[in-house]
Amino acid sequence: MNALTINLEPHSEVPLYEQIYQYIKRDIQKGRISPGEKLPSTRSLAEYLEVSRSTVELAYEQLASEGYIESVPYKGTFVLDVRELYRLKPKQAVRREPKEEKKDILYDFSPNGVDLKRFPYQVWRKLSKDVLSEDKSELFRMGDPKGEYGLRRAVASYLHQARGVNCTPEQIIIGAGNDYMLLLLHTILGHSHKIAFENPTYRQAYRMFERLGYPVCTVDMDKYGMEADILRKTEADIAYVMPSHQFPLGIVMPIKRRMELLEWADEQAGRYLIEDDYDSEFRYKGKPIPALKGYDVSEKVIYLGTFSKSIAPAIRMSYMVLPETLLQVYEENCRFISPTVSRVDQMILERFIEDGYFERHLNRMRAVYKSRHDTFLNCLKPFAGTCRISGENAGVHLLLTFEDGRSEEELIRLAREAKVAVYGLSSYDTQGSRKHQASVLLGYANMEEEKIKEAAAVLKKVWLP
Amino acid sequence: MNALTINLEPHSEVPLYEQIYQYIKRDIQKGRISPGEKLPSTRSLAEYLEVSRSTVELAYEQLASEGYIESVPYKGTFVLDVRELYRLKPKQAVRREPKEEKKDILYDFSPNGVDLKRFPYQVWRKLSKDVLSEDKSELFRMGDPKGEYGLRRAVASYLHQARGVNCTPEQIIIGAGNDYMLLLLHTILGHSHKIAFENPTYRQAYRMFERLGYPVCTVDMDKYGMEADILRKTEADIAYVMPSHQFPLGIVMPIKRRMELLEWADEQAGRYLIEDDYDSEFRYKGKPIPALKGYDVSEKVIYLGTFSKSIAPAIRMSYMVLPETLLQVYEENCRFISPTVSRVDQMILERFIEDGYFERHLNRMRAVYKSRHDTFLNCLKPFAGTCRISGENAGVHLLLTFEDGRSEEELIRLAREAKVAVYGLSSYDTQGSRKHQASVLLGYANMEEEKIKEAAAVLKKVWLP
Numbered sequence: 001m002n003a004l005t006i007n008l009e010p011h012s013e014v015p016l017y018e019q020i021y022q023y024i025k026r027d028i029q030k031g032r033i034s035p036g037e038k039l040p041s042t043r044s045l046a047e048y049l050e051v052s053r054s055t056v057e058l059a060y061e062q063l064a065s066e067g068y069i070e071s072v073p074y075k076g077t078f079v080l081d082v083r084e085l086y087r088l089k090p091k092q093a094v095r096r097e098p099k100e101e102k103k104d105i106l107y108d109f110s111p112n113g114v115d116l117k118r119f120p121y122q123v124w125r126k127l128s129k130d131v132l133s134e135d136k137s138e139l140f141r142m143g144d145p146k147g148e149y150g151l152r153r154a155v156a157s158y159l160h161q162a163r164g165v166n167c168t169p170e171q172i173i174i175g176a177g178n179d180y181m182l183l184l185l186h187t188i189l190g191h192s193h194k195i196a197f198e199n200p201t202y203r204q205a206y207r208m209f210e211r212l213g214y215p216v217c218t219v220d221m222d223k224y225g226m227e228a229d230i231l232r233k234t235e236a237d238i239a240y241v242m243p244s245h246q247f248p249l250g251i252v253m254p255i256k257r258r259m260e261l262l263e264w265a266d267e268q269a270g271r272y273l274i275e276d277d278y279d280s281e282f283r284y285k286g287k288p289i290p291a292l293k294g295y296d297v298s299e300k301v302i303y304l305g306t307f308s309k310s311i312a313p314a315i316r317m318s319y320m321v322l323p324e325t326l327l328q329v330y331e332e333n334c335r336f337i338s339p340t341v342s343r344v345d346q347m348i349l350e351r352f353i354e355d356g357y358f359e360r361h362l363n364r365m366r367a368v369y370k371s372r373h374d375t376f377l378n379c380l381k382p383f384a385g386t387c388r389i390s391g392e393n394a395g396v397h398l399l400l401t402f403e404d405g406r407s408e409e410e411l412i413r414l415a416r417e418a419k420v421a422v423y424g425l426s427s428y429d430t431q432g433s434r435k436h437q438a439s440v441l442l443g444y445a446n447m448e449e450e451k452i453k454e455a456a457a458v459l460k461k462v463w464l465p
Numbered sequence: 466m467n468a469l470t471i472n473l474e475p476h477s478e479v480p481l482y483e484q485i486y487q488y489i490k491r492d493i494q495k496g497r498i499s500p501g502e503k504l505p506s507t508r509s510l511a512e513y514l515e516v517s518r519s520t521v522e523l524a525y526e527q528l529a530s531e532g533y534i535e536s537v538p539y540k541g542t543f544v545l546d547v548r549e550l551y552r553l554k555p556k557q558a559v560r561r562e563p564k565e566e567k568k569d570i571l572y573d574f575s576p577n578g579v580d581l582k583r584f585p586y587q588v589w590r591k592l593s594k595d596v597l598s599e600d601k602s603e604l605f606r607m608g609d610p611k612g613e614y615g616l617r618r619a620v621a622s623y624l625h626q627a628r629g630v631n632c633t634p635e636q637i638i639i640g641a642g643n644d645y646m647l648l649l650l651h652t653i654l655g656h657s658h659k660i661a662f663e664n665p666t667y668r669q670a671y672r673m674f675e676r677l678g679y680p681v682c683t684v685d686m687d688k689y690g691m692e693a694d695i696l697r698k699t700e701a702d703i704a705y706v707m708p709s710h711q712f713p714l715g716i717v718m719p720i721k722r723r724m725e726l727l728e729w730a731d732e733q734a735g736r737y738l739i740e741d742d743y744d745s746e747f748r749y750k751g752k753p754i755p756a757l758k759g760y761d762v763s764e765k766v767i768y769l770g771t772f773s774k775s776i777a778p779a780i781r782m783s784y785m786v787l788p789e790t791l792l793q794v795y796e797e798n799c800r801f802i803s804p805t806v807s808r809v810d811q812m813i814l815e816r817f818i819e820d821g822y823f824e825r826h827l828n829r830m831r832a833v834y835k836s837r838h839d840t841f842l843n844c845l846k847p848f849a850g851t852c853r854i855s856g857e858n859a860g861v862h863l864l865l866t867f868e869d870g871r872s873e874e875e876l877i878r879l880a881r882e883a884k885v886a887v888y889g890l891s892s893y894d895t896q897g898s899r900k901h902q903a904s905v906l907l908g909y910a911n912m913e914e915e916k917i918k919e920a921a922a923v924l925k926k927v928w929l930p
Contacts, residue, residue, distance in 0.1 A: 058750075065858075066754050067719025080721050116605045125597040132590040140581045140777035176641040176781075176805035183648040187676050207801055211652050254532025256545050285523075289531050312605035314808045316641075336672055340641035340805055343779040393530075 008049060016051055020059035028068050028079055035081035039069060042077075106419040107455035111248065111397040113446030118368060119312055123357050127348045143343040145335055147174025147319075151350040155305075155319050158353060163280060164290025165303060167321045173330070176316045176340035178276070178306055182208045185274075185302065187334045188326055189238070196236035198226050200428035202247045202276065205240055218430055221246070225253035228260040237271045239264070243292045244280035248428045248441050250391020250399055258292050265300035272323070274302045281310045281362055283394045284370040299323035307349070309396075310362060317341055317349060369396055372444045372452055379456035386464055396445035399425065401437050402463075408438040414462040415440075420455055473514060481516050485524035493533050493544055500546035504534060507542075571884040572920035576713065576862040578911030583833060584777055588822050592813045608808040610800055612639025612784075616815040620770075620784050623818060628745060629755025630768060632786045638795070641781045641805035643741070643771055647673045650739075650767065652799045653791055654703070661701035663691050665893035667712045667741065670705055683895055686711070690718040693725040702736045704729070708757045709745035713893045713906050715856020715864055723757050730765035737788070739767045746775045746827055748859045749835040764788035772814070774861075775827060782806055782814060834861055837909045837917055844921035851929055861910035864890065866902050867928075873903040879927040880905075885920055 006023045008016060027033045039045070042060060046053040060077060063069045071077045131139070146152065152169035159165040175181045182205060195209045199218035210216050219230045219239070226241055239261065243253035265271045275292045283289075293303040303321035311317075322330060352358050376398065380389055383400065391399040402411060408424040415422045425439035444452055471488045473481055492498045504510070507525060511518040525542060528534045536542045596604070611617065617634035624630040640646045647670060660674045664683035675681050684695045684704070691706055704726065708718035730736045740757045748754075758768040768786035776782075787795060817823050841863065845854055848865065856864040867876060873889040880887045890904035909917055 061750060065717055065719070065750070067721045067723070080719070114606075116603075119605055121597065125594070128593055128597060129590070132586065132593060138581075140584055140779040141579075142773075142778040176645070177803045179803045180641070180645065180648075180805050183645075183652075187648075187673075191678055204801060204803070208652075211798060213656055252530055254530075254545070256532045258532070285526060285530070308607075313607040314605040316803075316805055316807045333676060336669060338642045338644045338669070338781075340645050340781055342781045342807075342810060345807060345810065 006049060008051070017055045017058040017062070020045075020049070020051075020056060021062045024059065024063055025066075025068055028063075033079050035079055037079045039077040039079065104419055105416075105421045107447065107451060107458065108421040109397075109423065109442040109444065109455070110421065110446065111423055111441045111443035113396065113443050114309060114313055115365065115368060115445050116312055118361075118365065120357060120361055123352070124348065127351045127355075127357075128344075131344055131347045131351070139343050139347070141343070143339050143346070145337055145339050146170075146172065147339060147341065148343060148346040148350060151346045151353075152319075154350050154353040158358070159291075159293075159303075159305070159321070163277065163305075164294035165321065166294070167303075171321050171323075171327055173320045173322065174339070174341055174346060175318055175320065177308070178278075178304060178318045179204065179208055180340055181304055181318050181320045183212075184334070184337065185320065186212050187337065188322070188330050189272075193238050194234070194236040196226075196231055196234050196239045197430065198241060198246060198249075199430065200248055200425060201240070201430060202242065202278070203428060203430060205274075205276065206430045209240075216430075221249065221251065223251065224257040225251050226257075226261065228257070228264045231261070231264055237268070238274060239272075240274045240276065241292070242276045242278065244277055244289060245283075245391075245395040247278065247395075248391075248397070248399065248425060250395055250397065252289065252394060253292075255289075255295075258295060261292070262295060262298070262300060266298050272300055272302055272326070274304065276304045278304075278306055279309045279395045280305075282366055282369050282396060284366070284373055285393045293321060296323065299325060302326065310365070311349075311352075311358070315345065315349070317345070369445060372447065372449055373398075375449045376442070376444050376452050376456065379453055382460055382464060397441050397443040399439055399441055401425075401439040403437055406438055408440065411438055411440055411463060415459060418458045418462045420458055420462075422459075471514060473516070482520045482523040482527070485510075485514070485516075485521060486527045489524065489528060490531075490533055493528075498544050500544055502544045504542040504544065569884055570881075570886045572912065572916060572923065573886045574862075574888065574907040574909065574920070575886065575911065576888055576906045576908035578861065578908050579774060579778055580830065580833060580910050581777055583826075583830065585822060585826055588817070589813065592816045592820075592822075593809075596809055596812045596816070604808050604812070606808070608804050608811070610802055610804050611635075611637065612804060612806065613808060613811040613815060616811045616818075617784075619815050619818040623823070624756075624758075624768075624770070624786070628742065628770075629759035630786065631759070632768075636786050636789075636792055638785045638787065639804070639806055639811060640783055640785065642773070643743075643769060643783045644669065644673055645805055646769055646783050646785045648677075649799070649802065650785065651677050652802065653787070653795050654737075658703050659699070659701040661691075661696055661699050661704045662895065663706060663711060663714075664895065665713055665890060666705070666895060667707065667743070668893060668895060670739075670741065671895045674705075681895075686714065686716065688716065689722040690716050691722075691726065693722070693729045696726070696729055702733070703739060704737075705739045705741065706757070707741045707743065709742055709754060710748075710856075710860040712743065712860075713856075713862070713864065713890060715860055715862065717754065717859060718757075720754075720760075723760060726757070727760060727763065727765060731763050737765055737767055737791070739769065741769045743769075743771055744774045744860045745770075747831055747834050747861060749831070749838055750858045758786060761788065764790060767791065775830070776814075776817075776823070780810065780814070782810070834910060837912065837914055838863075840914045841907070841909050841917050841921065844918055847925055847929060862906050862908040864904055864906055866890075866904040868902055871903055873905065876903055876905055876928060880924060883923045883927045885923055885927075887924075 006020060008019050042053050042056040046056045064071060067080060069077050070080050149169060151174060152172040155172055156167055156169045159167060175184055194215040197206050197218045199220050206216060217234045217236055219226050219234060225246060231239055243258055245252060261273055265273050277291050293301040300323060306318040307315055377392060386404060387400045387402045389398060389400055391397060408426055412422055412424050423441040425441060471485060473484050507518050507521040511521045529536060532545060534542050535545050614634060616639055617637040620637055621632055621634045624632060640649055659680040662671050662681060662683045664685050671681060682699045682701055684691050684699060690711060696704055708723055710717060726738055730738050742756050758766045765788060771783040772780055842857060851869060852865045852867045854863060854865055856862060873891055877887055877889050888906040890906060
């Protein structure tokens with residue numbers, strides 16, 4: 001190659017070395033210089049272009065580091081074979097994520113709602129400012145894989161007082177939401193397990209375990225929850241249960257049934273119960289029932305809790321309490337996995353709990369939800385002859401079961417035509433095989449009392465004879 | 466049961482119903498009332514205790530909801546069998562997490578360092594305040610499983626400009642760190658894959674895939690990186706590579722080798738390359754080399770990027786660009802998995818990028834690191850006769866390879882005795898079998914120039930003859 005046609009623009013914003021680099025690169029890309037061809041020496045090219053030698057050297061270095069040319073000692077600089085593939089492909093940014101439209105809905109009884117109007121933004125903002133003001137660069141280091149010790153201590157103390165769970169901060173792992181917790185649990189448990197779920201159940205967890213390749217099965221419930229004898233027959237060694245307020249049925253599992261499940265777990269080494277305590281904070285009659293984990297003398301219960309319902313879904317913080325054996329597996333094999341919640345967020349939450357804001361917020365929300373719960377039950381009195389109401393006194397949804405022969409689809413359609421969204425129980429039946437009556441879920445967490453009254457009046461009109 | 470001895474304290478802070486509940490519960494627990502025994506009716510107990518009937522009813526309801534008693538219509542209220550297990554176990558909070566002590570170390574050349582002194586706290590605090598001030602409760606809803614669209618758009622634009630990657634925001638998923646990204650990728654890929662790593666490699670990723678049960682193997686590198694022919698023989702169908710600055714060796718993979726790896730991936734359906742572009746931002750000579758993903762015309766590259774190195778490890782935000790086929794699998798089977806980064810944090814980062822702070826911060830850090838890099842190289846000049854220096858001109862660590870017969874352990878020990886921490890290359894050799902010379906890693910990201918000079922002088926004293 002002797003005739004490099006490089007028209008340098010000395011007044012361009014692009015540095016000279018880059019102009020040279022660009023020219024030669026383009027020539028190689030377009031095949032105007034072939035693989036194996038020798039480039040001029042830096043000195044001769046510099047003289048030819050009337051630039052300094054170091055400018056050409058920089059261009060050659062860049063070309064060499066990107067693999068376009070190679071310098072062979074005592075021989076010179078040669079063009080490499082870069083094949084045809086290098087060019088950036090043109091790509092159109094096509095939006096293909098249509099939002100799920102709910103525009104026609106006036107009243108949405110989503111069972112996954114959380115009232116965020118009452119979220120203490122002021123407090124959160126203040127704590128956030130306080131934490132960030134401390135300006136310790138430590139704050140922006142990675143942090144403990146299990147989560148900040150202070151936050152874990154606060155969670156342990158909360159669990160002790162509010163849920164009757166006695167655990168050490170060492171047993172607690174903080175993570176970015178329940179789904180992440182299950183992924184982490186997967187790395188601890190390994191593959192060889194069969195997981196039993198209540199039927200119907202929380203689809204999210206069921207789908208996760210299924211997707212991770214575990215054999216999964218469901219166990220029908222009686223009015224107390226999952227039946228230990230049926231569980232025994234499934235040959236599952238892990239059972240996923242929601243004793244404090246089963247989703248979606250709203251069953252509060254009595255202590256006797258809890259003991260039976262613990263007994264099942266005790267019968268064989270390697271059996272575990274996963275207790276998903278997702279909305280235990282909201283109970284409107286009497287004291288909260290201690291968690292299953294509170295009775296776990298044999299270290300058989302993996303406890304999952306979240307701040308999604310009690311604070312806000314978007315803060316993405318959950319916690320898991322591991323029994324001793326699994327904690328050991330975690331410490332030995334999984335502790336290398338990096339934390340998933342920023343230290344700043346963890347410290348905001350720690351203060352939110354320790355300074356008493358969490359307790360105040362919980363009590364306030366409990367009062368708000370209880371009042372909606374009572375209002376709703378009151379509005380549903382005319383429904384007494386037509387359907388059975390269940391799941392009351394805890395959580396943030398009710399269940400209406402119709403025994404008049406109408407199907408779930410029909411009931412949902414009637415409501416939807418009147419701009420009310422209700423949710424069919426059968427969509428939580430993961431097997432699709434369970435015979436159950438027409439039941440609809442009505443979540444009230446995200447609906448003001450006035451709206452509940454209006455919506456109940458609409459439902460009365462379309463559902464009652 | 467006729468003689469309930471309940472000494473109520475009317476002036477106690479504990480409500481009367483709870484006192485009754487506590488007494489009866491304790492009696493059941495201690496076996497003073499046996500399973501099957503009938504409790505007095507609420508009316509007669511209320512008369513006997515001189516309290517209102519509703520007080521007793523509340524106590525009974527609580528006992529019933531916890532499973533201690535059962536009300537049988539027309540028959541009365543009976544004590545249930547609660548067995549022996551119910552009691553809360555006493556547990557001592559034992560701290561067993563000794564901090565890893567590095568107290569003796571004066572100079573720590575950790576290759577995982579990040580300079581956080583120059584983190585723009587003021588800006589982050591301001592953006593954080595702005596985002597939180599908007600007071601939209603929407604902010605605290607869950608958000609898109611893939612991450613906020615605005616942030617993904619900002620990342621796509623950054624990738625296009627800085628890394629030569631053309632992708633749409635739809636192909637990008639935001640997640641809480643690289644380890645989480647690999648867990649998510651696991652749910653997309655499924656189990657039946659064999660993963661090949663460079664040798665030596667980034668242990669974190671290797672351990673994660675190993676822990677998830679994948680067969681893993683390593684492929685030795687020549688001076689250009691992973692060799693496609695050796696890869697071909699492993700029967701792996703996924704290769705994990707770091708083309709822009711291999712960790713720990715610091716190799717920048719030339720374009721020819723990149724093409725060879727893409728060709729390998731093209732040879733069979735289902736083959737993929739995972740490109741970990743962990744510190745591509747820091748390159749001190751010439752323009753950054755486009756990412757492997759930039760040449761990915763056949764949709765074979767899974768691209769991983771992180772803000773841990775470029776902003777701060779604690780913000781826990783990474784991103785993954787999926788090729789079309791895997792994006793489809795994700796959309797169909799894994800989209801249900803909840804997001805792992807809070808919306809607030811995502812929006813802070815989005816503004817940080819869009820308002821130009823990210824670019825400014827990157828340029829500043831590049832200048833800071835480059836200056837340390839140059840100073841360090843300069844200080845290492847006397848080492849030229851004793852060891853070979855590699856991994857320069859990019860990233861934030863150098864590699865010194867000694868060929869004078871001394872072992873890695875000896876070199877590390879000599880440094881440590883002089884209070885300097887350096888890191889042996891062999892600890893990154895996942896197989897423990899690779900024959901390599903004594904090499905030590907020296908990370909300089911977290912060390913001011915003065916300290917680098919001091920530390921280099923110490924190393925000169927203990928390492929050079």
